[in-house]
Amino acid sequence: MDKSQGRTSREGVSDGADQVTTASGHRGLLMEEPLIFEQGSDGRIGVDLPEVPEHKMRLGALERSGPIGLPSLSEPQTIRHFTRLSQKNYAIDAGLYPLGSCTMKHNPRINEKLARLPGFADLHPLQPRSTVQGALALMDLLAHWLKSLTGMPAVALSPAAGAHGEYCGMVAIRAAIEARGEGRRRVLVPESAHGTNPATAASIGFTVDPIPAGPDGRVDIAAMKAKLGPDIAGLMLTNPNTCGLFERDIIEIARLIHESGGYFYCDGANFNAIVGRVRPADLGIDAMHINLHKTFSTPHGGGGPGSGPVVFSQALAPYVPVPYVVHGPDGFRLVETAGEGSTSFGRLKGYHGQMGMFVRALAYMMSHGADGLRQAAGDAVLNANYVMAQLKDVMTVAFDGPCMHEALFDDRFLKDTGVTTLDFAKALIDEGYHPMTMYFPLVVHGALLIEPTESESKDTIDQFIGSLRSLAGRAKAGDAASFHAAPRLTPRRRLDETRAARQPILRWRSAGGTSQAAD
Amino acid sequence: MRYLPHTEADRRAMLAAIGAPSIDALFRDVPERARLNRPVDLPPHKTELEVERAIGALAAQNKHAGSMACFLGGGAYRHHVPAAVDHLIQRGEFLTSYTPYQPEVSQGTLQYLFEFQTQVGMITGMEVANASLYDGATATAEAVMMANRVTRRSKAVLSGGLHPHYRDVVATYARWGGFEAVSARPDAMGSEDLASMVDAETSCVVVQNPSAFGRLRDLAPLAKAVQAKGALLVVVVTEVVSLGLVRPPGAMGADIVAAEGQSIGNALNFGGPYVGLFATREKYLRQMPGRLVGETLDADGRRGWVLTLSTREQHIRREKATSNICTNSGLCALAFTIHMTMLGEQGLTHMARLNHANASLLAEKLAGVRGVTVLADAFFNEFTVKLSKPASPIVDALADRGILAGVPAARLWSDRPELADHLIVAATETNTTDEMDRFARLLGEVL
Numbered sequence: 001m002d003k004s005q006g007r008t009s010r011e012g013v014s015d016g017a018d019q020v021t022t023a024s025g026h027r028g029l030l031m032e033e034p035l036i037f038e039q040g041s042d043g044r045i046g047v048d049l050p051e052v053p054e055h056k057m058r059l060g061a062l063e064r065s066g067p068i069g070l071p072s073l074s075e076p077q078t079i080r081h082f083t084r085l086s087q088k089n090y091a092i093d094a095g096l097y098p099l100g101s102c103t104m105k106h107n108p109r110i111n112e113k114l115a116r117l118p119g120f121a122d123l124h125p126l127q128p129r130s131t132v133q134g135a136l137a138l139m140d141l142l143a144h145w146l147k148s149l150t151g152m153p154a155v156a157l158s159p160a161a162g163a164h165g166e167y168c169g170m171v172a173i174r175a176a177i178e179a180r181g182e183g184r185r186r187v188l189v190p191e192s193a194h195g196t197n198p199a200t201a202a203s204i205g206f207t208v209d210p211i212p213a214g215p216d217g218r219v220d221i222a223a224m225k226a227k228l229g230p231d232i233a234g235l236m237l238t239n240p241n242t243c244g245l246f247e248r249d250i251i252e253i254a255r256l257i258h259e260s261g262g263y264f265y266c267d268g269a270n271f272n273a274i275v276g277r278v279r280p281a282d283l284g285i286d287a288m289h290i291n292l293h294k295t296f297s298t299p300h301g302g303g304g305p306g307s308g309p310v311v312f313s314q315a316l317a318p319y320v321p322v323p324y325v326v327h328g329p330d331g332f333r334l335v336e337t338a339g340e341g342s343t344s345f346g347r348l349k350g351y352h353g354q355m356g357m358f359v360r361a362l363a364y365m366m367s368h369g370a371d372g373l374r375q376a377a378g379d380a381v382l383n384a385n386y387v388m389a390q391l392k393d394v395m396t397v398a399f400d401g402p403c404m405h406e407a408l409f410d411d412r413f414l415k416d417t418g419v420t421t422l423d424f425a426k427a428l429i430d431e432g433y434h435p436m437t438m439y440f441p442l443v444v445h446g447a448l449l450i451e452p453t454e455s456e457s458k459d460t461i462d463q464f465i466g467s468l469r470s471l472a473g474r475a476k477a478g479d480a481a482s483f484h485a486a487p488r489l490t491p492r493r494r495l496d497e498t499r500a501a502r503q504p505i506l507r508w509r510s511a512g513g514t515s516q517a518a519d
Numbered sequence: 520m521r522y523l524p525h526t527e528a529d530r531r532a533m534l535a536a537i538g539a540p541s542i543d544a545l546f547r548d549v550p551e552r553a554r555l556n557r558p559v560d561l562p563p564h565k566t567e568l569e570v571e572r573a574i575g576a577l578a579a580q581n582k583h584a585g586s587m588a589c590f591l592g593g594g595a596y597r598h599h600v601p602a603a604v605d606h607l608i609q610r611g612e613f614l615t616s617y618t619p620y621q622p623e624v625s626q627g628t629l630q631y632l633f634e635f636q637t638q639v640g641m642i643t644g645m646e647v648a649n650a651s652l653y654d655g656a657t658a659t660a661e662a663v664m665m666a667n668r669v670t671r672r673s674k675a676v677l678s679g680g681l682h683p684h685y686r687d688v689v690a691t692y693a694r695w696g697g698f699e700a701v702s703a704r705p706d707a708m709g710s711e712d713l714a715s716m717v718d719a720e721t722s723c724v725v726v727q728n729p730s731a732f733g734r735l736r737d738l739a740p741l742a743k744a745v746q747a748k749g750a751l752l753v754v755v756v757t758e759v760v761s762l763g764l765v766r767p768p769g770a771m772g773a774d775i776v777a778a779e780g781q782s783i784g785n786a787l788n789f790g791g792p793y794v795g796l797f798a799t800r801e802k803y804l805r806q807m808p809g810r811l812v813g814e815t816l817d818a819d820g821r822r823g824w825v826l827t828l829s830t831r832e833q834h835i836r837r838e839k840a841t842s843n844i845c846t847n848s849g850l851c852a853l854a855f856t857i858h859m860t861m862l863g864e865q866g867l868t869h870m871a872r873l874n875h876a877n878a879s880l881l882a883e884k885l886a887g888v889r890g891v892t893v894l895a896d897a898f899f900n901e902f903t904v905k906l907s908k909p910a911s912p913i914v915d916a917l918a919d920r921g922i923l924a925g926v927p928a929a930r931l932w933s934d935r936p937e938l939a940d941h942l943i944v945a946a947t948e949t950n951t952t953d954e955m956d957r958f959a960r961l962l963g964e965v966l
Contacts, residue, residue: 035633035634035637037634043865046860047862049866049870050948052869052873055875055877057879058879058882058895059735059764059899060735061897062735063765063766064762064765064766068762068868070642070859070867071860072862072864073860073861078860079606082610082613082631082853082857085630086607086627088625089612089616089627090612090624091611091613091616092611094611094612106522108522110567110571114570114575114578118578119575119577119579119581120788121787121788122786123584123788124595125791126591126595126926126931127582127584128915130915131581131582131587133581134577134578134580135577135581135789138574138577141577145561149561161653162845163844164657164844171695195832195835195845196834199836199838199842202840203664203696203843204695205697208838245548246546246549250550250553251552274546277546277555278546278549278553278555279555282552293846299614299850300615300617301608301614301616301851302625302853303846304651304792304848304849304850305791305792305794305849305850321691337687337933339933345691346687346688346691346694347684348688349654349656349657350594350779350790351595351684351791353791354791355788356786356792357792363574365561366565367521367522367564367567369558369562369565370562371563372520372563372564375523376520376523378542378543378545379523381542381546382537382542385533386533386537402545429623429624434617434621434624454523455522455523455524456524457524457529458524458525458533487623490623490624491623491626492626492817493623493817495622495623495816495818495823495825496816496818497825500814500825501827504811504828505815506633506636506648506812506814507636507637507648508633508634508637
């Protein structure tokens with residue numbers, strides 16, 4: 001395929017752009033920017049405040065004595081500092097972000113606008129309920145959409161992110177087991193699982209028992225059967241799984257786990273592949289978290305905030321955490337404490353959940369509607385299969401398709417080239433793309449996991465494919481040295497992570513020592 | 520559909536390249552009986568205008584805090600946030616980027632998180648801070664679990680002045696994580712003797728300053744007593760603006776600080792998303808939960824930043840990780856960093872003085888109302904009053920008159936009937952003298 005379509009060839013940019021030196025240290029639009037601590041000076045401020053009225057000091061002699069050491073920038077300096085920092089980031093707004101399992105899809109701006117309406121953003125969580133009926137109605141409506149899309153009868157909205165949702169779901173399983181008067185503690189977790197799965201299970205006192213993947217990238221049912229027994233508490237399975245494949249035998253898997261007396265937790269990180277097309281309830285799932293920041297497009301924000309509501313089957317519904325919204329004759333109200341006789345397992349978070357994310361997710365769902373969500377999932381799967389089909393002759397597909405929303409490759413195509421998965425991904429940066437997910441899932445050697453999402457046009461995907469084909473060709477042509485040097489066109493080249501971990505420098509300190517003694 | 524770029528011709532061409540007859544055919548691995556052959560029973564797509572109308576109508580059913588005189592605190596505070604903050608965090612390069620796993624294309628996020636960690640360390644008076652947790656309550660639970668790891672003990676002693684949501688979150692993690700959490704009785708004046716509750720199994724004492732009732736105390740003697748018994752002192756701060764004026768936890772001997780950072784840079788948002796701050800001593804670094812950004816050099820010897828010490832984390836350590844946290848509160852931490860940059864030393868101190876001044880003035884005005892007793896000796900911007908009647912109906916009555924009068928203690932401690940007449944009142948720089956006068960006058964009328 002020769003779909004270079006206007007992208008500069010490697011030859012076109014290797015004429016020494018990385019060799020240019022300037023007096024300022026800036027390189028055209030790439031600005032060097034010092035830390036705020038290296039720019040501030042006394043007497044400068046970015047916020048004008050009124051005079052402090054005369055008052056009695058009532059701090060009980062606990063007034064701070066020493067300086068804090070904080071620098072300050074004026075408003076224009078602040079704008080410039082953070083604008084320059086922003087320009088050092090790749091972002092979905094700027095280009096295709098094929099980070100498998102992370103679902104970097106378009107973040108609609110109406111969602112941002114609506115979340116900032118004073119009727120949501122300027123609402124205190126402890127206002128009297130008569131003043132927050134619209135907010136509670138929104139939470140109730142979001143719950144209705146999530147329950148309808150999953151076919152599950154109950155939902156907990158409060159978890160703050162995916163891992164927090166996993167915790168919520170797995171605690172509900174432990175509570176249900178305790179209610180049965182049993183001490184089951186063993187949880188089966190496929191080796192391909194996200195690291196959060198075993199970390200979550202272990203933090204709740206479960207023992208993690210890994211199950212291997214079969215040759216087709218799915219749960220090895222025979223291996224799983226061999227591990228079933230009376231001490232099985234449950235199974236944590238991602239579906240579609242982290243290899244980007246639908247677990248064909250999932251209904252049988254659910255039956256087996258239920259038959260042995262355990263519960264089925266599904267990691268819903270990849271729900272975006274099947275939303276509107278498959279309801280988890282129809283697969284026999286007992287609990288599943290939904291990353292609103294993946295499937296329902298709330299922005300990732302450079303690492304959060306997320307939101308991870310959990311849907312529950314009837315078996316686990318009695319244990320949902322507080323708070324939750326109930327609807328009575330005089331409107332909506334929140335149940336905020338697990339009182340006497342309650343079977344709720346407790347509280348997970350301050351207040352009521354990530355309201356700002358609820359507004360955005362609901363706006364996204366309503367925009368798409370039932371028909372649009374189904375189409376979005378279809379397009380996401382179409383795009384991943386297209387990437388797989390167009391690259392399978394030059395890269396090595398880990399498992400035969402069709403895949404779901406992401407295409408998984410291994411590093412066999414790099415064998416004997418001297419180029420590693422890491423090198424290959426770093427070279428992609430110079431091509432103007434964020435790397436794909438690397439070395440995950442762990443069950444595939446040198447994994448490269450590509451998730452284009454439904455947001456990308458065919459033209460964009462064709463250009464991306466063109467870049468990958470070119471890179472694969474270069475690797476095979478023996479151009480390893482240029483891969484080892486990549487990236488070269490970024491604000492910083494490869495960073496020394498070993499050095500960072502050996503001598504950790506985790507905060508700025510003034511040249512004269514600490515700016516504020518710790519004690 | 521406006522978010523989906525493909526035309527039908529595109530889809531046909533792509534399916535032809537794949538060799539599949541239809542998109543539905545790509546779902547052939549889904550068991551047939553689980554395939555939905557029609558849309559779920561939910562409304563169809565809407566235009567942007569229709570969505571704005573529908574969700575705008577729900578927003579309009581709320582009475583937002585700024586439309587009334589707001590004296591609510593209880594762990595979430597209404598402050599003025601400069602317009603530049605929200606403008607900057609909406610830059611797509613911040614808003615629509617992922618966790619900075621690829622440092623060469625994420626230096627912007629990494630640098631502001633390094634600045635955030637430094638600011639948090641400075642205001643708390645601690646040596647190291649992480650790149651944020653979900654919120655103050657979950658940060659507190661993480662602090663307790665870290666103290667358990669550090670001391671190899673398994674019992675937390677919680678002050679009665681700890682925010683009940685924080686207490687309940689710790690209790691959840693304790694109950695299901697196999698450790699113990701015991702709470703002292705809540706009382707507005709903080710007459711508890713926490714040091715006497717520490718035994719050989721106690722990993723930490725958790726104390727909030729100012730307390731959930733607003734009361735400030737000198738924690739230095741408690742720190743000494745707790746540490747003498749081999750336990751750690753965890754200090755919780757729900758109003759970080761106080762750190763502009765009040766002696767920081769680090770200077771009073773805290774081993775771990777868990778705080779809610781919402782007050783700086785972040786809107787009330789009906790309770791979330793907020794940003795958990797987490798700081799400790801350097802010697803406990805490797806037991807910390809959450810992400811850390813560290814300084815290093817790139818291949819050309821230039822300074823840069825990376826995520827570091829990730830061998831503590833779930834994606835490397837799996838079931839042996841210090842925490843299961845992955846996504847945290849990056850964008851809220853950015854809002855915090857920007858606002859704190861604009862305030863700086865002088866601005867934060869000044870803002871804190873304004874808050875204290877307004878609370879001090881409000882306490883005087885409310886003390887003059889018949890049926891009101893101010894239960895406060897030392898406080899920052901929040902204090903508790905005892906009313907001659909139960910507080911909840913009074914708060915409802917005042918809401919009808921345009922005053923958000925405070926948080927009835929019964930809302931937070933529903934199991935403590937003796938607190939039914941307690942009202943927790945906060946004042947910030949956003950409150951005017953006129954609002955305070957109106958509050959005092961109307962409170963007098965309804966009591």
